[in-house]
Amino acid sequence: MIVTSIQNPDLDDDSLVENVELELLLQAVYLKYGYDFREYSRAHIKRRVLHYIANKRLPNISSLQHELLIEKKCFDELLQELSINVTEMFRGPGFYKSIREKVAGLLKTYPYIKIWHAGCSTGEEVYSMAILLKEEGLYDRTQIYATDFNPRVVKSAREATFPLKYIKEYTSNYQKSGGQESFSDYYRATNSSVIFDRSLTKNMVFAEHNLVTDRVFAEVNMIISRNVLIYFNRHLQNKVLSLFDESLSTGGFLGLGNKETISFSDIAPKYKIIDAREKIYKKSHE
Amino acid sequence: MNSVPAYQAVVIGASSGGLHALKKMLPAIPRDFPCPILIVQHISPVSENYLTVILDKVSQIxxxxxxxxxPILAGTAYVAPPDYxxxxxxxxxxxxxxxDKVNYSRPSIDVLFQTAADAYNEHLVGILLTGANADGSEGMSYIKKRGGFTIVQDPADAESPVMPKTAIMQQEPDMILTLDGIIEQLLKPGFIFPEKKSHQ
Incomplete structure (x- = not known):
């Protein structure tokens, strides 16, 4: 694959060398470990890689490349650096409010609901959705698939345990999302963490899935993938949106982050906008 | 003959007091300003886009x-959205x-400045304005390292002097100017604008 973006004639030599090293590193990661970051937003990846080599006190990207080829542990660490896991329960409460008001009513007409959280990170938004669906009387006939490429966060998400210190903020988000119940009924607190109720986890399946390299695995009625596409270049965004499209049944819903859009993608003509601000779309035809 | 312009983009970082400074600075930029401007103003994560609306109302660009x-285009100023x-x-x-937040901030000035310096190298002008924290210092050093031009607001002129002061201590900028001085510099022929042409 020839990447033209690094062959910028304006670049001074240091900058060019660094970009070449980065390109080779991503190639090496792909060839050795199968994780494909080559079509990620390059500025972002470069920042994370430089951050990692600074912490490891490595002199340059090439030395990181050598080390991770011979040392799996080094790659595992880099993978954590490249996996962004900033999330919260009912993150961007307006999104959940919109799901309650504009989507839940339509889901109620379905006999069975399958939802895919693609890029679920540590699971906060998956549990948020389960709570919302429970309150709407839908959860008992829902199956949630929650996936992420990072095995460590998938394991953590499965445990239904979150730090106690954020619960005040989460409770406030829950209320802003239109939640009417007592949020504390959904978990029990220990000294430092909260554990969510078994009634929420029962219909969840957590699995490793890589949006870049893996295929469709189920037909679903709703896909939630917020602030995942922002890390991909336009070409990869289009590819992943097509994967979402293949997975969604007609009439199904797609929820993205509020700075993400399908408007530049091949799938745009098939979708109508349910909420322009919260980036909720409905697949209107095949 | 036309030569390649020395600078292709301007990045501006501001924190506490920044709204006042930007409200003074951006309206002074003429519509035909030949560079794009990229702005990080620290702002609450839940704020609406009022910053952009206010600035757009009073500016020509x-x-x-x-x-x-x-795509980044000349004559436009792009403001980082809250929480990104x-x-x-x-x-x-x-x-x-x-x-994660960088210097307790999202958006972070350092993140914009470092990535802009990688994209524009010596064709970048970095401007660091008023603020009460240390964001932007690393970014300004990085712009210098890549050969760009750096201007820090005179701490004595800044509503909050800490941010400009911190940057000046870390790396001597090309210029330390008051807000008025920065505006004057940006409009000076031969800097961002080409040299004045002789009368035709």
Whole structure:
């Protein structure tokens, strides 16, 4: 694959060398470990890689490349650096409010609901959705698939345990999302963490899935993938949106982050906008 | 003959007191300003886009909240949205990240400045304004390292002097100017604008 973006004639030599090293590193990661970051937003990846080599006190990207080829542990660490896991329960409460008001009513007409959280990170938004669906009387006939490429966060998400210190903020988000119940009924607190109720986890399946390299695995009625596409270049965004499209049944819903859009993608003509601000779309035809 | 312009983009970082400073500075930029302007103003994560709306109302150049993968064009100022880091790609488009806060900030000035310096190298002007924290210092050093031009607001002129002061201590900028001085410098022929042509 020839990447033209690094062959910028304006670049001074240091900058060019660094970009070449980065390109080779991503190639090496792909060839050795199968994780494909080559079509990620390059500025972002470069920042994370430089951050990692600074912490490891490595002199340059090439030395990181050598080390991770011979040392799996080094790659595992880099993978954590490249996996962004900033999330919260009912993150961007307006999104959940919109799901309650504009989507839940339509889901109620379905006999069975399958939802895919693609890029679920540590699971906060998956549990948020389960709570919302429970309150709407839908959860008992829902199956949630929650996936992420990072095995460590998938394991953590499965445990239904979150730090106690954020619960005040989460409770406030829950209320802003239109939640009417007592949020504390959904978990029990220990000294430092909260554990969510078994009634929420029962219909969840957590699995490793890589949006870049893996295929469709189920037909679903709703896909939630917020602030995942922002890390991909336009070409990869289009590819992943097509994967979402293949997975969604007609009439199904797609929820993205509020700075993400399908408007530049091949799938745009098939979708109508349910909420322009919260980036909720409905697949209107095949 | 036309030569390649020395500078292709201006990045501005501001924190506490920044809204006043930007409200003074941006309206002074004429519509035919030959560079794009990229702005990080620290702002509450839940704030609406009022910053952009206010600035656009009083400015001649187009001021908008940055969009994902948007191409960067001259005559436009792009403002980082609340709760997103704003990054510049090598192909001069904008991208976002919601990774951890940097210097307790998202958007972070350092993130914008470092990625812009990688994209524009010596063709970048970095301007650091008023603020009460240390964001922007690393970014300013990085712009210097890549050969760009740096201007820090005179701490005595800044509503909050800490941010400019911190940057000056870390790395001597090319210029330390008052807000009026910065405006004057940006409009000076031979800097961002080409040298004045002789009368035709």
């Amino acid at each position: 187009n001021i908008k909240e940055a969009d994902e993968k948007e 880091h704003l990054l510049v790609e090598a192909d001069k488009t904008l991208s976002f990240s919601v990774e």
